[in-house]
Amino acid sequence: MALNYIWIAFFLIAALVAVVKLVFFGDVEVFPAIMNATMDTAKTGFEISLGLTAVLSLWMGIMKIGERGGMVERLARWLSPLFRRLFPEIPEGHPVVGNIFMNLSANMLGLDNAATPLGLKAMEGLQELNPKKDTASNSMIMFLVMNTAGLTIVPVSILAYRAQLGAAQPTDVFVPILLATLISMVVGVAITGAIQRISLWNRPVIITLTIFALIVAGMAWAAQALSREAMDTFSVNLANIILLGIITVFILAGVRKKINVYDAFIEGAKGGFSTAVSIIPYLIAILVGIGVFRASGAMDWLLSGIGYIVEACGGNANITQALPTALMKPLSGSGARGLMLECMQTYGADSFAGRLSCIFQGSTDTTFYILAVYFGSVGIRNTRYALPCGLAADLASVIAAIIVALIFFG
Numbered sequence: 001m002a003l004n005y006i007w008i009a010f011f012l013i014a015a016l017v018a019v020v021k022l023v024f025f026g027d028v029e030v031f032p033a034i035m036n037a038t039m040d041t042a043k044t045g046f047e048i049s050l051g052l053t054a055v056l057s058l059w060m061g062i063m064k065i066g067e068r069g070g071m072v073e074r075l076a077r078w079l080s081p082l083f084r085r086l087f088p089e090i091p092e093g094h095p096v097v098g099n100i101f102m103n104l105s106a107n108m109l110g111l112d113n114a115a116t117p118l119g120l121k122a123m124e125g126l127q128e129l130n131p132k133k134d135t136a137s138n139s140m141i142m143f144l145v146m147n148t149a150g151l152t153i154v155p156v157s158i159l160a161y162r163a164q165l166g167a168a169q170p171t172d173v174f175v176p177i178l179l180a181t182l183i184s185m186v187v188g189v190a191i192t193g194a195i196q197r198i199s200l201w202n203r204p205v206i207i208t209l210t211i212f213a214l215i216v217a218g219m220a221w222a223a224q225a226l227s228r229e230a231m232d233t234f235s236v237n238l239a240n241i242i243l244l245g246i247i248t249v250f251i252l253a254g255v256r257k258k259i260n261v262y263d264a265f266i267e268g269a270k271g272g273f274s275t276a277v278s279i280i281p282y283l284i285a286i287l288v289g290i291g292v293f294r295a296s297g298a299m300d301w302l303l304s305g306i307g308y309i310v311e312a313c314g315g316n317a318n319i320t321q322a323l324p325t326a327l328m329k330p331l332s333g334s335g336a337r338g339l340m341l342e343c344m345q346t347y348g349a350d351s352f353a354g355r356l357s358c359i360f361q362g363s364t365d366t367t368f369y370i371l372a373v374y375f376g377s378v379g380i381r382n383t384r385y386a387l388p389c390g391l392a393a394d395l396a397s398v399i400a401a402i403i404v405a406l407i408f409f410g
Helices: 002-025 030-068 071-086 096-108 112-129 138-148 156-164 170-195 203-225 228-256 261-278 280-295 298-312 317-328 333-347 352-363 367-377 386-409
Strands: none
Touching: 002 030, 002 280, 002 298, 002 367, 030 071, 030 096, 030 112, 030 228, 030 261, 030 280, 071 096, 071 203, 071 228, 096 112, 096 138, 112 138, 112 261, 112 367, 138 170, 138 367, 138 386, 156 170, 156 333, 156 352, 170 203, 170 352, 170 386, 228 261, 261 280, 261 367, 280 298, 280 367, 298 317, 317 333, 317 352, 317 386, 333 352, 352 386, 367 386
16 A cells, blocks of 8 residues: 555656746756656666566575475575564464575575575565455565565675675775664564564574674774675675575585475476566566656755755765765666766765765665565555555664764764
8 A cells, every 4th residue: 555655656746846947947857857757767677677587486496395395494594583483473384484594594695596586486485475365464574574675785786786896895885874774674573563563672583693793803903904805705605605505505405405406496486487477566666756756857956955964964965965865766766876876976985975885885775676576476465554664664773874984984
């Protein structure tokens, strides 16, 4: 329901801004730009879906091997103490717990291509447990919020972009991204838990937070102790080594169970293909709405207004230079990436704005995209409070990113 109102708002605001620009500023290009944006973003949505087809088929196949080989069920048993607190609706030891963990792990390692199919697989499992098939369950909402919080431990792509654009120390945003994204996750889970009346003050949750804190501390030490080249090599290779290790372990588990690994992969891949086709309408719808909003100039006006307010309140003017990335990220990952690169090219990779835009990019996620694709894949129409909770996590991440950037680079 929330996405319905947001989608309508995109078009109505875009139309209003376009009329104002035409009548008062004589901008005769605004309406053609909007119509071109609808066609271009619809095409982009279809092309993204085609790209997802291959990735979904691959990872759904791998996950099917993991299921048949018993690895997903084993993960579910290991994680049951923690996930029973966060997802009380899920039966103890249910395989969907393993799927959720795999998705969150891929996100933490910055493996977007793997995270999406793993998330869709987890959503299918949650839908099987959902008593109201057109309405998001509490477990679905908690899972979506944990995704939109965008917890990232190894921001490989951002470090690579900074190196390409000549940053003196490409890894200097490593620790700030860790801190900001961890705060986003904690806030998102805490708000959602409060709405669902879940008590998060218990041993499994505290132990997990302690482990994450130790990981952050270890990564912070590595960022300071290792050379730039060593840190870049570490960041790039860690995620891929872990990913290849998972694939290998799943296949070996299948061989040990004496299943037909190839047939299991084919069965899972067929399901991935069907899922990719089912999300095309939802993906095109959200991308067209965002494209119209941007093409009308409404996004530029919004950014200008926020920048004026920040400066009027005595805030750091450099913050406003990076804000486009923060505001675009919940709407479009590729759009935010482009704005991050533009910010670094305009102001310098080592400028405050350039670094802050990288922290924004690494500590938030594409909330609208995730809600449209994940819920759309299982036919959820009533998203309940998922969007407000996801945006609250985004807001916490933006505020945390600004504070952390001021501490480290201000």
